[in-house]
Amino acid sequence: MLRTAKEVQLGNYAPAPFVLTHGHGRRVTDASGREYLDLxxxxxxxxxxxxxxxxxxxxGxxxxxxxHVSNLFYNDRAIELAEAICxxxxxxxVYFCNSGSEANEALLKLARRYHYDRGDRKRVEFVSTHNSFHGRTMGSLSLTGQSKYHKGMxxxxxxxSFVEFNDLAALDVAVSDETAAVIFEPVxxxxGIIxxxxxxIQGARRICDERGALFFLDEIQTGYARTGRFLAQEWFDVVPDACSLAKGIGGGFPLGAIAVTERVAGGLPPGSHASTFGGNPLACAAGLAVLYIIDEENLIENANRLGEYLASRLQQIDERLPSTAGTRGLGLLQGLVLADDVDPAATLGAIFSAGLLLTLAGGNVIRISPSLNVTQDELDEGLAILESTLEHPARST
Ligand SMILES: Cc1ncc(COP(=O)(O)O)c(C=O)c1O
Known part of the structure; x- marks a missing residue:
């Protein structure tokens, strides 16, 4: 199967060398029958x-x-999901699309068109942050503040333009009367889970208000209870003019959205933007089921409680092991920074070999972002594998 994959799939990814075929809860199984704990x-x-x-x-x-129905007709599921998000x-x-990149594209267009319709036609610029990630389509890639993703594009x-993340003075200088919107991720x-x-975040809201720019948050990775609040912005008591959502909102079904305040709700008038599949009843039914399960299983509370537990366990590991160099995160989006002499890719490979699925962020950070209904036992099981792998990590040469 791996040989066929290389023959028939584009080489833009470099997946781990096994083929996943089944999953249930936090367990996935590969084609050879091997089970992994997926955190x-x-x-x-x-x-x-x-x-x-x-x-x-x-x-089903x-x-x-x-x-599916086209967007020339209303459908009940999209209405219900938009109502539930509001x-x-x-x-x-709410406007629905199919992915995070598309959601950010919609924000870009909404910002320009909003100012255009108000006669403020020089407001076409955007301020983003260095080290950010907003997607891979040309617009969202242009907002992404990491040059490695821009190579050859x-x-x-x-x-x-880009400012350092968390540098309010730099943001203050960057936002001008030509700025359509400022956008960044709450984490x-x-x-690298920062x-x-x-x-x-609070200063950005104030600066945008003072200068007439819109303020957007990309909650694609942080939204939908991931950080222990329904949206991460709640931790900071900040309401942007709009935010983008994707990833967790369909629970695995492709679904993206932007949610906007009344102020900018007219920003995309009829004909200005569209998506064939966006808001189709199948995707929105998945989105509604995810919300139902979040409520039914008390998952905001679970993400909050187990996010704190995970953060404190990672701190203990970090204090004990010289192969790590700090921890950071919010709720169930946590990162363990690897020390400079540790080889991140080889370490991740060793973690997979030990039966645990995790991902890297920022090149040298082990990211733990399990499903919101993870249990403490599952976290303990995964952390034991992580800790023992990091006892003798692969060294960079
Ligand atoms: C914060 C953030 N924005 C945007 C995206 C892009 O989303 P997608 O891959 O669904 O286009 C991602 C994906 O990792 C993300 O983490």
């Missing part, structure tokens, strides 16, 4: 675990009832 959560996507029976049933029932957040309206979108996730400071 990667599909990179913060599997909010309710692999193949949750209720989610699988909701998708909806597939048999109504899978009820849980400070936002008033120029020219990117014009008018995007830089792909960049939380915003309260001063930065």
């Amino acid at each position: 990667s959560g599909g990179i913060s996507v599997l909010s309710v675990g692999h193949s949750h029976p209720r989610l699988a049933a909701a998708i 029932e909806q597939a048999a009832r109504l899978m 009820a849980r957040t400070p936002f008033d309206k 120029a020219p990117l979108l014009e008018g995007v 830089q996730a792909e960049g 939380p915003t400071s309260p001063e930065f």
Whole structure:
């Protein structure tokens, strides 16, 4: 199977050398029958675990009832999901798409069109942060503040500037009367699990208000209870003009969204933006089932409680082992930084070989972002594997 994969799939990924075929809860099985404990959560996507029976049933029932209608017609599931998201957040309206990159594209277009329609036609620029990750489509890639993702892709979108994350003074200088919007992640996730400071996120809101720019948060990795609040912005008491959502909101079914306040709700008038699959009833039924399970299983509380537990256990590991160099995170989005002399890729390979699935972030950070219904026993089991692997880590040469 691995040979066929290399023959028929594009080489843009470099997956681990096994083929996953089944999953249930936090366990996945490969084609040879080997089982792994999955604390990667599909990179913060599997909010309710692999193949949750209720989610699988909701998708099956909806597939048999109504899978797709074009956006020339309303559908009941999209209305219900938009209503449910608005009820849980400070936002008033929702637009659905299929991925995180697409959600950020929608934010870019909304910002430009909002100012354009108000006659403020020079406001076309964006301020993002160094080390950020906002996606891989040309617009979202242009917002992404890591040059390794830009290699060979120029020219990117014009008018995007970058400031250091958590440097409020730099943001203050960067936002001008040509800035359409400022965007960043409440926790830089792909960049290495780096939380915003309260001063930065609150200051950004204030600066945008003072200068007439819009303020957006990319909650694609942090939203939907991942950090122990429904949205990470709640930790800081900040309401942006809009936020992008994806990853966990479909629990594994492709679904993205932007949620916006009344102020910018008219930002995308009819004809200005669209997505063929966006908001289709099948994806929205999955989104509704995820919300139902989050409530039914008390998963915000679980993410909060076990996020604290995970953070404190990682700190203990970090204090004991010379192969690590710190921990950081928020809720169930935690990172363990590897020491300079440790080889991250080889260490991750050893973790896989020991039966645990995790991912790297920021090159040298082991990311733990399990499903929100992970148990303490599962965390303990995974942390024991992580700790013993890091006792004798692969060294960089
Ligand atoms: C914060 C953030 N924004 C955007 C994206 C892009 O999402 P997608 O891969 O669904 O396009 C990601 C994906 O990792 C992300 O973490």
